[in-house]
Amino acid sequence: GAGAFATRSVLEGPPPAAAATTSDPVSFYGERQAGIVTPAQDRLHFVSFDVITKKREELVELLQEWTAAAARMTQGKDAGTFGAVGGAPEAPPDDTGEALGLPASGLTLTIGFGPSLFDDRFGLAAKKPAALADLPKFPGEDLKPEISGGDICIQACAHDPQVAVHAIRNLARIGFGRVSIRWSQLGFGRTSSTSRSQATPRNLFGFKDGTNNLKLEDAALLKDQLWVAPGDGPAWMAGGSYMVTRKIRMNIETWDRTSLVEQEEIFGRDKGEGAPMGKKREFDVIDFAAKKPDGTPVIPMDSHVRLAHPSTHGNAHLLRRGYNYVEGSDGLGRLDAGLFFIAYQRDPHKQYVPIQMELARKDKLNEYIKHISSGLFACPPGLRDAGDYWGRALFA
């Protein structure tokens, strides 16, 4: 049965890009970091750190310790070799214990380096990619600095929230005295599919989200639009990808009082099936030229899918990998909820920036959303084996 293929052995063939079941591990090693084209898991714990040590050697040591712990935790093991209960009783355990007995749950840990890491503290200024230049200000955004930016991010995705939180907690514990948490974000109910094997999930506005996403199976597009090529910038980033994060508050109560036809015109897709307006099925190709009998476009000019579509931006695509969030209520009787948007791409200034500029200026959805945090991170390629560590090529 499937059990024979659900083991952790990766000796034959390429490492699994995805777990066979929601309990299984995803390979930590490979050409690419896991957690990008890996079929999106259900849960997120994302953290952004500020480096507080001033010593380059201490930062390198931390990255080595983090890599070892990440390699273990993604395979369903304790963060350290003694584990939660196997060490000396006089010392704090090298794992915090709340994941004891839980399987790997598809945990992936993906690291990214923010623009601020390349200031004069660690001698990295000459290695800063042009693609990490700060994002421009966008009309209408209301960014909070205390939940934006950061020197180093780690995206933990898993099918079990306890497993994702355990991983981030242990990495933060290991980093004590060398890094401090700047901000972190929990997410649930992935808002994108990143593989054709996955059903398209729904966002908190009730629409299918991820239909026209870049997917694991789109090999040629991934090469052209997702992965940094040799020659794009500094050698240490070849084979990596750039991540943009945006916390987007969604005004749920206003949306819920909006008519169905208005909601569908805002996205340019129908709510039930997710089909482009004027078409029947979710994956039918969008016809932007189609006109109604009165001559107006079937897909409104200010609809989200028209403004975000690659054909509007010289064929610029994104691999979206975001999550819903709800953080209780805001004290004014409204849910404090939205989308933690994550997008990967080869060059954010050629992909995220022009798309977001168009959306910020024209999208009808803007009446219902507000961007409140932003992050930009360079995610290096994957690790070859246990002799490799996060940031090795950057610090070489």
Ligand SMILES: C=CC1=C(C)c2cc3[nH]c(cc4nc(cc5[nH]c(cc1n2)c(C)c5CCC(=O)O)C(CCC(=O)O)=C4C)c(C)c3C=C
């Ligand atoms: C700058 C990039 C984007 C932001 C920010 C963004 C916010 C956002 N999107 C939705 C809901 C949907 N988005 C959909 C499609 C879609 N969105 C983007 C980009 C951003 N969205 C792209 C590139 C696309 C694909 C366009 C295409 O090629 O057709 C859809 C439709 C279904 C789908 O294809 O995924 C929905 C629904 C929300 C709610 C939101 C902010 C809160």
Ligand SMILES: [Fe+2]
């Ligand atoms: Fe969108």
